Amino acid sequence: MTTTSASLPAARERTRARGRAEPFLWGLVGVVVLAIALQVVPALGIVNPQFFPPLDRVVVAFAGELATPAFWSALLATLYGWLLGLAIATVAGVVLGVLIAGIPIVAELLNSTIEFLRPIPSVALVPLVVLLFGISMQATLVLVVYASLWQVLIQVMYGVRAVDVVATETARSYHVASWRQVTRVIWPSILPYVFVGIRLAATVALVLEITGELVIGSPGLGKQISLAQTSGAVDTMYALIWVSALLGVVVSIGSRAAERRTMFWHPSIRGEV
Amino acid sequence: MRRRTRPLRLRIVFAVAVPIAIVAAWQIVATARPSLYWPSPLMIVQSFGRTWLDGMIVQDVLPSLGRFVVGYLIAVVVGVVLGLLIGSFRRLRYAAEPVIDIFRAVPPPVIVPVVMLFVGIGDDMKIIVIAIGSVWPVLLNTVEGVRGIDEVQRSTADSYRVSPWRRYVRIALPAATPQILVGARQSLSIALIMMVISEMFAATNGIGFNIVQFQRLFALPEMWGGIVILGVIGVVANVLFTFAERRVAAWHFGMQESR
Numbered sequence: 001m002t003t004t005s006a007s008l009p010a011a012r013e014r015t016r017a018r019g020r021a022e023p024f025l026w027g028l029v030g031v032v033v034l035a036i037a038l039q040v041v042p043a044l045g046i047v048n049p050q051f052f053p054p055l056d057r058v059v060v061a062f063a064g065e066l067a068t069p070a071f072w073s074a075l076l077a078t079l080y081g082w083l084l085g086l087a088i089a090t091v092a093g094v095v096l097g098v099l100i101a102g103i104p105i106v107a108e109l110l111n112s113t114i115e116f117l118r119p120i121p122s123v124a125l126v127p128l129v130v131l132l133f134g135i136s137m138q139a140t141l142v143l144v145v146y147a148s149l150w151q152v153l154i155q156v157m158y159g160v161r162a163v164d165v166v167a168t169e170t171a172r173s174y175h176v177a178s179w180r181q182v183t184r185v186i187w188p189s190i191l192p193y194v195f196v197g198i199r200l201a202a203t204v205a206l207v208l209e210i211t212g213e214l215v216i217g218s219p220g221l222g223k224q225i226s227l228a229q230t231s232g233a234v235d236t237m238y239a240l241i242w243v244s245a246l247l248g249v250v251v252s253i254g255s256r257a258a259e260r261r262t263m264f265w266h267p268s269i270r271g272e273v
Numbered sequence: 274m275r276r277r278t279r280p281l282r283l284r285i286v287f288a289v290a291v292p293i294a295i296v297a298a299w300q301i302v303a304t305a306r307p308s309l310y311w312p313s314p315l316m317i318v319q320s321f322g323r324t325w326l327d328g329m330i331v332q333d334v335l336p337s338l339g340r341f342v343v344g345y346l347i348a349v350v351v352g353v354v355l356g357l358l359i360g361s362f363r364r365l366r367y368a369a370e371p372v373i374d375i376f377r378a379v380p381p382p383v384i385v386p387v388v389m390l391f392v393g394i395g396d397d398m399k400i401i402v403i404a405i406g407s408v409w410p411v412l413l414n415t416v417e418g419v420r421g422i423d424e425v426q427r428s429t430a431d432s433y434r435v436s437p438w439r440r441y442v443r444i445a446l447p448a449a450t451p452q453i454l455v456g457a458r459q460s461l462s463i464a465l466i467m468m469v470i471s472e473m474f475a476a477t478n479g480i481g482f483n484i485v486q487f488q489r490l491f492a493l494p495e496m497w498g499g500i501v502i503l504g505v506i507g508v509v510a511n512v513l514f515t516f517a518e519r520r521v522a523a524w525h526f527g528m529q530e531s532r
Contacts, residue, residue, distance in 0.1 A: 023367040030368030034375075051390040112288040113295070119507030121466045123382075123481075124500045126473065127488035131310055207380040214382055215473055222383070229386040241383050248378025 053235050058242065061235035065243075071224065078220035078247070081137055082209045085144030089205065090198055092145070093152025098182060098190070100153075101160035118154075122147040122208060126215055137219065140212030147208045148201035152194070159193030160186060195263055199255040206251050210244050221247075312494040317501065320494035325502060329483065334502065337468055337479040340396060341506075344403025345464040349457055352408045356415020356453070357445050366416060373413060381406030381463060382470045394475035399468065406467040407460035414456025418449025451525045454518050461514055465507055480506075 035055060042049040053061075065071040100106050100114075122143055133139035163186055171181045213222025221244050228237035279287070296314050303313030312320075325334070359369045385402050392398045422445060430440055472481030484499035519526060 023370075026364050026367030027371040030370070030372045031375075033368070034372050048391075108287050109291050113291045116292065116504070116508055119462065119465075119511045120500075120504040121462065121469055121507055123466050123469045123473070124484070124503040127484050127496055128310075128500065131488060131493075207382075210380040211382040211470065214380075214385075215470065222380075225383060225386065229389075234390070237386065241379060241387070244383060245375055245379040248380065249374060252374075252378065 050234065053238060057235045058238045061233075062239035062242070065236060065239055074219060074221050074224045075243075077137070077218075078209055078213065078222070081140055081144065081212075081218075081220060082206050085141050085209065086148060086198070086202055086205045088141075089145045089148040089201055090152050090194075093149050093197060093201070094156055094194060096149075097153045097156025098160060098186060101157040102182070102186065107157070114153075118150050123211065123215070126212075130216055135217045139216050140209060140218040140220070143212045144205045144208045148205040151201040151204055152197035155193045155197030155200070156190055159190030162193070163189045192263060195259045199252075199259060202251050202255045203248065206248055309491070309493060312497060316494045317497045320492075321498045321501075324495050325498050333478045333480055333483050336396075337472065337481070338506070340399045340403060340471075340479075341464060341468040344400040344467070345407060345461065347400065347404040348406075348408040348460055348464065349411050351404065352411025352456065352460070353415050353446075353453060356412045357419055357441050357449070359412075360416040360419025360449070361441075361445065366420065369416075373409065373416075377409040377413065381467055385471055385474050389475065399471040399476070399479075402471045403464050403467040407464040410456040410459035410463070411453065412456070414452045414459075415449055418452030419445050421452070422448045450522050454522060458511075458514060458518075461510055462507070465503075465510065469503065 038058075039055040041047055042052045042054045100110055125143060125146060129139040129142045133142070167185050167189070168181070171185050176184070209220065210222040210225075212218055213220035214226050215222075217223055217226070221240055225237055225240045225244070228234075228240060299311075300313050300315060303311055303316075307313075359366050381402075384405050385398075388398050388402050388405070392401065426444055426448065430444055435444070468479075469481035469484075472479035473485050476482040480499055480502060484496055484503075487493070487496035487499060
């Protein structure tokens with residue numbers, strides 16, 4: 001995206017650079033204003049600093065956390081659960097999506113079931129998974145997989161429906177084996193949908209991972225947050241909340257970048273200059 | 274993959290076949306091999322009448338729904354108003370975008386302990402938590418919708434010196450409506466999740482509270498009943514939303530279909 005060919009006139013190059021710089025500079029202003037507000041508002045007593053400590057105290061608490069092994073093992077547990085859940089949901093979503101949407105009669109039969117199951121709030125399953133798996137990583141993993149599976153599945157099903165009819169009919173008239181039809185015709189054309197699904201699922205999976213830890217008490221950042229809350233370590237609680245937000249930002253930027261990297265050949269990405 | 278339209282009767286059969294098969298299979302397996310954790314659908318239905326439909330509907334289900342609706346509506350109104358403002362000023366939008374991105378990345382359930390510090394565990398806590406958790410999709414989509422307003426519309430309004438108020442209500446809001454609806458739909462499911470989570474944390478009534486209570490008492494058919502209720506609420510909320518959407522933006526869907 002950043003590569004601009006040398007033949008472009010220098011003037012255009014400059015306006016382009018300014019066009020990119022302006023959002024960045026104002027964005028910086030926004031973040032700085034936010035940081036100042038987070039510091040000044042509690043310091044002046046506009047909100048109770050006991051409930052909402054000023055930024056400097058949160059930063060100190062954050063630095064303190066960095067030195068504790070508990071923080072690092074919680075962070076690792078969260079990342080591990082997130083990645084494992086996302087991987088399972090992706091594989092299951094792709095396989096199920098291709099099977100369901102690829103066979104029209106199955107799609108018709110399962111449509112109502114999918115439409116009914118999808119709006120069920122994932123957290124409704126919390127008591128069930130606690131009964132089945134106890135306060136463990138698996139309990140949270142089930143929640144993560146359940147919630148993020150839908151994201152991948154729905155996208156893949158859209159993708160399969162959008163496969164070029166000429167391509168599939170051609171493959172069929174040449175008697176291409178159905179396995180090869182899947183790998184050579186369907187797979188390349190649903191790939192962008194798969195990536196959108198993974199990107200959406202990545203965010204959902206992280207939210208559910210931390211939610212599960214918070215509500216169920218399985219190891220991870222969410223559990224640390226609830227520990228900090230019950231022990232009255234308000235500074236630490238806010239520091240951990242910011243860490244989880246930062247993790248979310250990294251995941252969403254990272255998955256977008258990964259999509260661009262791997263999908264550079266696809267028209268939907270190439271068009272986006 | 275041509276779409277064949279089948280007669281209505283056959284389509285209904287197709288729609289109910291799999292759900293009926295699943296419930297039937299569940300019933301058979303549960304009677305053949307009774308398990309504490311997976312009570313049969315019949316047991317769930319029987320317990321339903323004793324608990325959820327008897328008293329609990331007034332004491333627990335309605336308060337939950339009330340908090341859900343109020344919190345969600347606050348989120349939509351706040352999201353649209355703020356979104357119209359932020360979306361209308363380019364520099365404000367540039368400044369606000371990263372800030373919104375940071376706040377949006379906070380996993381919504383994490384705000385429950387924070388709000389609890391401020392306002393305790395009453396109804397207001399739940400409403401605030403639902404509103405904060407579900408405001409982001411509406412806000413972001415409103416900003417995007419306003420940004421995408423037709424340039425000609427904007428400069429026409431400029432040259433006719435349309436007052437700022439009319440500009441928001443008559444130009445920005447309708448133009449952004451399709452995008453706002455996309456956000457509002459995403460917010461709906463988050464609001465429902467937040468309703469459940471806020472009640473699981475700390476509450477004295479509500480659906481989420483009771484599901485956890487039943488689980489602790491090992492009253493599993495009753496717990497399953499609660500899960501079913503949440504599922505039904507999710508489905509009904511989605512259907513109602515689709516209705517409302519068709520109402521609010523009938524012109525938009527008309528345009529899409531005629532395309």
